[in-house]
Amino acid sequence: MFTGIVQDIGWVQALERRGADLRVTIGTQRLELSRAALGDSIAVAGVCLTAVGLATHRFDVDVSLETLARTTLGGWQIGQRVNLEPALRAGDALGGHMVAGHIDGVGELLARSAQARSEQLRFRVPPELSSYLARKGSVCIDGVSLTVNAVEGDDFEVNLIPHTLEVTTLGQLAVGGRVNIEVDLIARYVQRLLGESAP
Numbered sequence: 001m002f003t004g005i006v007q008d009i010g011w012v013q014a015l016e017r018r019g020a021d022l023r024v025t026i027g028t029q030r031l032e033l034s035r036a037a038l039g040d041s042i043a044v045a046g047v048c049l050t051a052v053g054l055a056t057h058r059f060d061v062d063v064s065l066e067t068l069a070r071t072t073l074g075g076w077q078i079g080q081r082v083n084l085e086p087a088l089r090a091g092d093a094l095g096g097h098m099v100a101g102h103i104d105g106v107g108e109l110l111a112r113s114a115q116a117r118s119e120q121l122r123f124r125v126p127p128e129l130s131s132y133l134a135r136k137g138s139v140c141i142d143g144v145s146l147t148v149n150a151v152e153g154d155d156f157e158v159n160l161i162p163h164t165l166e167v168t169t170l171g172q173l174a175v176g177g178r179v180n181i182e183v184d185l186i187a188r189y190v191q192r193l194l195g196e197s198a199p
Helices: 065-070 164-165 185-193
Strands: 009-018 021-025 041-044 048-054 060-064 083-087 106-116 118-124 140-141 144-147 149-151 155-160 178-183
Touching: 021 041, 021 106, 041 060, 060 178, 140 155, 144 155, 178 185
Parallel strands: none
Antiparallel strands: 009 021, 009 083, 021 060, 041 048, 041 083, 048 060, 106 118, 106 178, 118 155, 140 144, 140 178, 149 155
16 A cells, blocks of 8 residues: 655666566665565556565566556656655555555646646546546545545646645646546445446
């Protein structure tokens, strides 16, 4: 489990095709990898991935065909900047919301505009995800826990404070950029309990 509180911005150092799958090497700046072990989960741009190789300032992950098809990872390039968060440990603060790192779909940034010192970002999600979004509910975008401020059809808006703009990749996201979307876990389970199919 994760919280959607980004701890570092890393970057893609290497991409190695292995059949239909992909091995990715992620470089880090501040992420504390000395406590990590092979097999640990790390959220990379919101995607829960397993560390299969570890060094002081980098780690390797294998990405399955399913993950490549459901997330933005299939379009990554060398140098791509990515939000990083290690898995929660017992006793860690839960600063965002409960995040599984299981991506529900890919969204697109439609517009961004300044609002005082913050910025308002408007995204569009696939139609099958829109029912999981609610005003003042939670959403995870590229691994960042955010509050939904408005929902209209398949579009929703969030506000980013200066700190979030500075310490995540969303500060540099251009209009038209694609992002990994994880809807709120509670909304997903409520829909399942009501007998409706989940994404």
